[in-house]
Amino acid sequence: xxxxxxxIQGRAASGxxxxxxxxLTDAGPQGMVTLRGDLSSPALAAAVQEAxxxxxxxxxxxxxAGGRGAVWMxxxxxxxxxxxGDAPAATAAIGKALDGEHHLALDVSDARTVIRxxxxxxxxxxxxxAPVDLAPGAFPVGSARRTHMGQIAVAFWxxxxxxxxxxxxxxxxxxxxxxxxxxxKPGGKxxxx
Numbered sequence: 001x002x003x004x005x006x007x008i009q010g011r012a013a014s015g016x017x018x019x020x021x022x023x024l025t026d027a028g029p030q031g032m033v034t035l036r037g038d039l040s041s042p043a044l045a046a047a048v049q050e051a052x053x054x055x056x057x058x059x060x061x062x063x064x065a066g067g068r069g070a071v072w073m074x075x076x077x078x079x080x081x082x083x084x085g086d087a088p089a090a091t092a093a094i095g096k097a098l099d100g101e102h103h104l105a106l107d108v109s110d111a112r113t114v115i116r117x118x119x120x121x122x123x124x125x126x127x128x129x130a131p132v133d134l135a136p137g138a139f140p141v142g143s144a145r146r147t148h149m150g151q152i153a154v155a156f157w158x159x160x161x162x163x164x165x166x167x168x169x170x171x172x173x174x175x176x177x178x179x180x181x182x183x184x185k186p187g188g189k190x191x192x193x
Contacts, residue, residue, distance in 0.1 A: 004029035004084055007113045007173035013181050021121045022184045024177065027114035027165065031087030033080040034073075035094060037103035047097040051090040052080050062144040062157035071144045071157050079155065079167070084109055113173030115180065117156075117164040123193050125183045126156065126164070135193060150179055 006028050014023040033051070037044050045056050054063040054070050056078065062071040064081070071079045082090055087109045094105040117125070123134035129149040133139065144157035149166075152175065156166040168176050 007170040022119035029084040031082040
């Protein structure tokens with residue numbers, strides 16, 4: 001059996017004294033399950049808890065614990081994150097737990113790219129192209145947003161004070177990475193935050 005390969009194949013970069021204080025890292029193959037259904041359903045809440053060990057997040061929120069988590073994507077959709085190899089079994093278990101309840105659980109691990117962004121200037125970079133309020137206090141840890149960046153559909157969330165993740169379709173991985181790297185080059189600071 002072949003090993004999974006990330007679309008951007010381990011690319012990484014870090015900011016320097018003349019650029020923004022940001023690091024970009026390919027998160028590597030990640031387990032991801034799109035789960036659609038009634039987010040207020042007790043059965044769905046139990047299935048999410050069993051699959052990733054966190055509660056269903058509120059609107060525009062992300063809940064993470066120990067590398068597993070759930071991100072709110074829309075009023076009836078979550079993106080579940082877990083180790084790559086666990087996604088097929090989790091998808092099957094969710095389907096079994098929600099049997100008879102209207103839902104969709106789909107393993108999208110191989111269709112997405114995840115880039116980890118670190119550093120104090122991440123909002124400076126993301127604000128250049130995402131129509132999202134990233135001012136201090138407006139996007140605290142645990143916040144998530146589904147939006148567009150340079151005509152690419154993305155979702156991003158804040159895991160810690162200086163740690164973020166952004167996800168896009170696999171085919172846009174290199175373009176998104178290059179855009180983020182260019183936006184973090186010297187002279188790129190907007191100075192709003």
